[in-house]
Amino acid sequence: MADLKISRRQFALLTGSGLVARQTARAQSGALTAGQVVERIQKQVRIPWNPKTYRDTFKIGGPEMPVNGIVSTFMSTLDVLQRAVASGKNMIVTHEPTFWSDADEVKDLGGDPMYQFKLAFAQKNNLVVWRFHDHWHARKPDGIFEGWNRALGWEQYQAAGDQRVWNIPPATLESVAQHVAKVLDSRSVRVIGDPQLKVSKVGRGAHTLAGNMAVLPNVDLLLVSEAREWDSIEYVRDAVLAGEKKGMILISHEAGEEAGMDNCAKWLRSFITEVPVEFIATGDAFWRPA
Template sequence: MNPDKASRRTFLMASLGLSAVSFIRPASRQTLTVGQVIDRIKTNVAIPWREQTVDNLIAGTQDMPVKGIASTMMATLDVLQRAAAKGLNMVITHEPTFYSHQDRIEPIGQDSLYQLKRDFIQEHGLAVFHFHDHWHGRHPDGIATGMIRELGWVKNNDSQNPRLFTFPETSLARFAQGMATKLGIRTMRVIGDPNLPIKRVMASWGNVSLMPGIPYLAQADVLVVGETHEWELVEYVQDAITSGQKKALIIMGHLVSEQAGMKYCAEWLKGFISEVPVDFLAAPEPYWRPDQPVR
């Protein structure tokens, strides 16, 4: 055999062999890290990131690889367990993980339940990111967007005031029942005449103090809130009704008053995170009525 032909044949076979090996080798996938997810959130929320904020990484490290993301209203132990079971090792929560708005550890550092929750997070390799201030600060507010969509109130929203809504006239009782049905609320509380005609509604999701609760109430027939101090805004509304004002207050419960906002957050995250699954995990309403026990 011609030595030159043999050499060329050997070279060709070697090249084909290398090509085959290259073809069957799986392509390397770049790992998505917790820090990269946070950076994308900061970019896409499209407002300046505050120096003083509760929006921080509460558990885990920036370089942890992300296998899946759970968006939730509150990182309860139940939610964390469900996230771990589904392989979602990064939890993005709107409310605190460790029982205070700032997730301060000092008051509860020796508490056995805190330690159990902390240990669960560590043992299951979870990262928890608190996403509150900037989700509210987004334009439009992420929580409000999700709640308005879930309630079907988009067409009723005032173009100049995102908290104000106008509806065809109905009774307070019927309006409140419609909200409770749409959101599956077990323990909504209502102050006011059940037959009070309702047209103008102010909504302030989450916690609402006496101020701005008073000016909100002045603009509408009923003010809808997540929660408020009973010795402040609740007493004020009671006195307003006693004085002859045609007013009402609907108290939804804090969790259910913002939950749909984190459902929407999961959809928003999918717009710029495609490498891993992103799911919404609902935190269950904590209260139940004695005449309707939880099954």
């Protein structure tokens, strides 16, 4: 029987909510642990696992935590953590960071009230958060782009051997932008180019200027999930002003990867059957004035 290890701080936090007894009972009953979930993911993703990854690691809690349900999400925001608790699930598989930096570096956050609040909430509610980024992208096919294709309804238009290019039926830039905003349920869609420009070859751009410069010459339309406004966006605007028949649709990072984590939930259900698995959307962070 595995020993359940709880720090004094964790014990104090958990006792108030009555979770210690339930956590102990699950551990004694041989319940699925977070570490076992990760081991299955590492096996099922079917690519060599990088032991030096700093992204795909535990961010809150650890491998010994018993799991009563799993949430797949784009980003483990406080709202997602709260909704996971409300749904009775305590393991969050997040694609993006929990503590606001790529490496979830917390050494300088010790006195930050938001860090303390979020961590205390997670510990009080027996949550474990594990990030799944690099290896989900490295999977063949890329798990994020696979979900993205499905959400856009463009699977049949995907170029042979290239998840980043689509040959869609000719349409105006405006109508494609409207389609993207609708199917991705996003308020954060912005467009560069002539609304009536006819486009048929669409390329998924990059976060970087170099990546977008490489794709743009070969497509009519760049579809970009987050890029810096002062480089990629201005490069495309200058190209249009110079007479290039090009367009760009800029969406949020969340809108570009949310569907990929819905896809992750479906994938997880194929080999984790002991506990429920649910996708919880992070949602668009922004609102627009009327």
